[in-house]
Amino acid sequence: MLTAAIVLSVTFVLLGFLVTPGNAKYLLSGYNMMSESDRAKIDIASYLRFFTRFHIFLGISLFIGFWIINRFNSNWATAFMVLYPLLAYVYMVARGSKFYRGTSGQRSATYVVMAILVVAGVAIGSMFFASMKNSQIFLAPNELEIKGIYGMKIARDDVTYFAVTDSLPDISSRASGFAGGEFSKGAFKTDDGRIVKLYINKKIPSLPVY
Structure with a gap:
């Protein structure tokens, strides 16, 4: 599992540098589906600075957290490696909405995405809890x-x-x-x-x- 944690952490860090203002309209999920008028409502330069910092922190903290927890309990370390990014993305979606000067419909869409991530986290957490019990x-x-x-x-x-x-x-x-x-x-x-x-x-x- 340590190898998986390293690969996942490096992937998150690299993702932070992958999207730039020049290619965001092609690579950034959600933004690439917007009309030009909706894109004009987003402070994309500020958002991408946040996007980069978020993914660098996520990658580093994921590896450090997994390494520390794994020294005490490998079961909890595995669950952390899966659930921590999901919960982190809830924060990213909530914080990222502040860079968009959109409509109430956009805010509703943000809440829906956050709810989906939370539900997915609860479902995966329940699966881990059930799987990590002796048969x-x-x-x-x-x-x-x-x-x-x-x-x-x-x-x-x-x-x-x-x-x-x-x-x-x-x-x-x-x-x-x-x-x-x-x-x-x-x-x-x-x-x-x-x-x-x-x-x-x-x-x-x-x-x-x-």
Whole structure:
């Protein structure tokens, strides 16, 4: 995850320098869809100075925050890496609206964008909270059930083979699941092309479920 944090941080810093007054009408989201009369209502030079400072600070603070939190808890560090930029963009949208001398409709659009970002943050935060909990295994007379996010049920009649192993298969990619912090859950693709289900807490010795 440290590599992902570095890449994300560098991307934000570079983004701050990517947009200039000369190319803003092509690259700046929202601004590139405006008419010339609406663009004239924006102090684009001042806004881009704010835009650059914001992204430089976001990139640096994201890496520092992730590095500090990761020393204590890798789960919270992963959640921070995803949620912090979303919440930061809520501030950017709110602060950026001050550079536009527009209509009440524009202010309403700003509130809508902010609300969407907040809702997305809450939804992603809830997903992280659910994913970073140990799965529970229940053995019933006719089935085995793994409860929790990406849980599953296996009927007794469907079990044709099982083996106890002290190692994981070589994983090439995640098919449909969650991998972050100490947890890996869901469907993963092995190097030899198989799709396997894994329920792993890296801090607690456990067995993979095939």
